[in-house]
Amino acid sequence: QVQLVESGGGVVQPGRSLRLSCEAFGFTFSDHGYQWVRQAPGKGLEWVAFIWVDGSRESHADTVKGRFTISRDNAKNTLFLQMNSLRVEDTARYYCAKDMAINGLDLWGQGTTVTVSS
């Protein structure tokens, strides 16, 4: 079954770290670029980061730059988001998405929830 499955979310105190994972099933993970997109409770979608198909380029939103890092492990069919120095405003549901073309996010995971609270 073609799907993306996120994991790694949870409740964490401000300033701590979390690493999100997104494992791919049913297709060739290495053939595509990926994005992380988040959605705070009751709010809209916010782009977090993207990584190119060959991993040669990655970029992060200004709101997370220097704190979050997107990476991929093609051997494990897995996308990662390392989140350091977490803030209350990072509280959101985090989705990973496969890019079928540039910015054509045709497959999304179910999301994983991150809550940053003291």
Place this chain on the structure above:
Amino acid sequence: QSALTQPPSASGSPGQSVTISCTGTSSDVGGSSYVSWFQQHPGKAPKLLIYAVTRRPSGVPDRFSGSKSGNTASLTVSGLQDEDEADYYCSSFAGTTSVLFGGGTKLTVL
């Protein structure tokens, strides 16, 4: 990195057509071939409707169409159906280093 501007709400009766706008700048929507539209039902992950401004992925009904003029992209939903009631988001590459989303439009089918 300011969000793209969408109307917060839109509505139409079954069978009618509705158009949702997405306004940016020449640095994003106006200068990008990579504008997408997503549909999100409550509690669900977003679904891709349109990519590359006008292209529809397989499986998306041709009732959904995209266009762009200047710095404004548009999504038109024709022949409205009850199941079209959802939140709709536009997205655009901004240069080569970032992606922007619109604030979202809640579509109500009357």
